[in-house]
Amino acid sequence: YIHRLKKGFSTTHPLLNKEVQALKNWLSIRTSYPHAESEWVFLSRKGNPLSRQQFYHIISTSGGNAGLSLEIHPHMLRHSCGFALANMGIDTRLIQDYLGHRNIRHTVWYTASNAGRFYGIWDRARGRQRHAVL
Structure with a gap:
């Protein structure tokens, strides 16, 4: 599940198996990035949040x-x-x-x-x- 908060309105959405697998693949790739332990999913090449x-x-x-x-x-x-x-x-x-x-x-x-x-x-x-x- 992914949790989204926008202007005080929160929703939770299920992720499809393909989406979970894509996220896992990305997280394994990004281990080589600086600050790979960051809570942010998408990082710049410098390791900062995108x-x-x-x-x-x-x-x-x-x-x-x-x-x-x-x-x-x-x-x-x-x-x-x-x-x-x-x-x-x-x-x-x-x-x-x-x-x-x-x-x-x-x-x-x-x-x-x-x-x-x-x-x-x-x-x-x-x-x-x-x-x-x-």
Whole structure:
């Protein structure tokens, strides 16, 4: 699990096995870094905590190296998570809680742009109707 605290709002998220393995791999690599015993997960080559600016640079450079046509920034990782959850049909309130949004209006943005969410809606509704008890 990973614990997140933002503006006094705390959430705890489970990590997937792949994510746990990636973190373990990274922590074994970083043993060669100065200050490897630091509580910070990501360190600079000098062993200091990775700054917000350094992280921004890494993400935007990686987007450019991948040939993406738009400028990538770290917050896009969060947006992609919200859109992915919405596209999987996850309940909007659950997405709100997962992302730590206090206001549901910030979460609805992820679901509003997904026209595919309406695909098969009448078939699903009719299926439930057939099984309804009168």
